[in-house]
Amino acid sequence: MDIGWFLPEAIANMAEKVDSLFILISWVSLAIFILVEMLLFIFLIRYRRRRSDDQGLSIHGNTKIEIIWTVIPAIILVIIGVLGSQLTYDIQRPPKDVYTIEVAGKKWAWDFKYPEGFKTTNELRVPEGKNILFKITSNDVIHSFWIPALRMKQDAVPGRQTQFWTGALKKGTYSIPCAEYCGTMHSMMLGKLTVVSQDDFNQFVKSGGKGGTTTSSSASPAEKGKALAQSSGCLNCHAVDSSKLFGPGWGGVYGKSKKLADGSTVMYDDQYIVESIMKPSAKIPEGYTAPMPPQNLTEDEARLIAEYMKTLK
Numbered sequence: 001m002d003i004g005w006f007l008p009e010a011i012a013n014m015a016e017k018v019d020s021l022f023i024l025i026s027w028v029s030l031a032i033f034i035l036v037e038m039l040l041f042i043f044l045i046r047y048r049r050r051r052s053d054d055q056g057l058s059i060h061g062n063t064k065i066e067i068i069w070t071v072i073p074a075i076i077l078v079i080i081g082v083l084g085s086q087l088t089y090d091i092q093r094p095p096k097d098v099y100t101i102e103v104a105g106k107k108w109a110w111d112f113k114y115p116e117g118f119k120t121t122n123e124l125r126v127p128e129g130k131n132i133l134f135k136i137t138s139n140d141v142i143h144s145f146w147i148p149a150l151r152m153k154q155d156a157v158p159g160r161q162t163q164f165w166t167g168a169l170k171k172g173t174y175s176i177p178c179a180e181y182c183g184t185m186h187s188m189m190l191g192k193l194t195v196v197s198q199d200d201f202n203q204f205v206k207s208g209g210k211g212g213t214t215t216s217s218s219a220s221p222a223e224k225g226k227a228l229a230q231s232s233g234c235l236n237c238h239a240v241d242s243s244k245l246f247g248p249g250w251g252g253v254y255g256k257s258k259k260l261a262d263g264s265t266v267m268y269d270d271q272y273i274v275e276s277i278m279k280p281s282a283k284i285p286e287g288y289t290a291p292m293p294p295q296n297l298t299e300d301e302a303r304l305i306a307e308y309m310k311t312l313k
């Protein structure tokens with residue numbers, strides 16, 4: 001992620017348009033701010049009370065000046081309003097040739113459904129050079145689908161569909177935070193946008209959304225588990241050593257006893273791992289108060305992950 005002092009890099013034409021408008025409005029505001037502050041100081045000094053018996057003039061308004069200072073700001077506001085609403089409509093009205101991805105927010109992850117029928121969680125992969133339309137909704141509370149690099153933020157509202165589209169994107173990896181406070185783990189609701197070449201994207205579609213990290217069927221269960229952990233976004237929150245990210249590290253834990261938040265201990269074995277993945281709220285480890293967001297895995301896949309975790313020292 002790009003954390004500069006100013007805006008992150010704009011990765012699409014539409015994003016550049018948003019930036020241009022933002023910069024225009026900022027300059028106009030800055031110019032007016034400087035003008036007003038300058039006048040304030042000039043008047044403070046120029047018309048200050050010079051002698052203790054000075055009496056100010058009593059003025060009953062000046063129609064000409066009042067019209068000027070009403071009309072000029074009104075014109076500026078109308079211009080900003082027109083430019084702003086034009087862009088707002090542009091963002092929501094897609095051209096005909098778009099690739100449509102359905103986005104659903106849920107506590108606390110982003111689900112993406114592709115037109116080919118498969119789904120991913122937190123992993124949004126799109127081909128470069130294509131128009132993409134996002135149709136956004138929520139499965140529970142209000143979330144907000146935000147791609148800072150695209151300068152787009154759109155509420156995800158249950159029972160309602162909102163949308164925005166974008167033209168060609170620049171290759172790279174960008175973050176998708178949730179921008180609407182949606183519960184205890186709002187800050188963990190973090191998807192990843194990866195813009196890849198058309199070839200890589202075709203590969204991704206062919207693998208049914210497994211991130212191109214498909215392993216051959218001859219791979220060992222641990223290797224399959226590793227690929228799954230990578231493609232399902234687990235490693236955004238879990239380190240493969242013992243360090244703590246959002247969730248506990250996976251390294252060197254297998255086969256040892258684990259302390260839980262309620263003071264009891266469990267054995268860190270396959271059963272515990274599978275249960276932790278399938279029912280995160282069942283047992284919460286020490287040092288955590290809220291369960292992990294639900295993950296989209298089957299029990300068999302959870303077993304493969306357990307095989308992978310066994311190999312982590």
Ligand SMILES: [Cu+2]
Nearest residue numbers: 143178182189
């Ligand atoms: Cu959210």
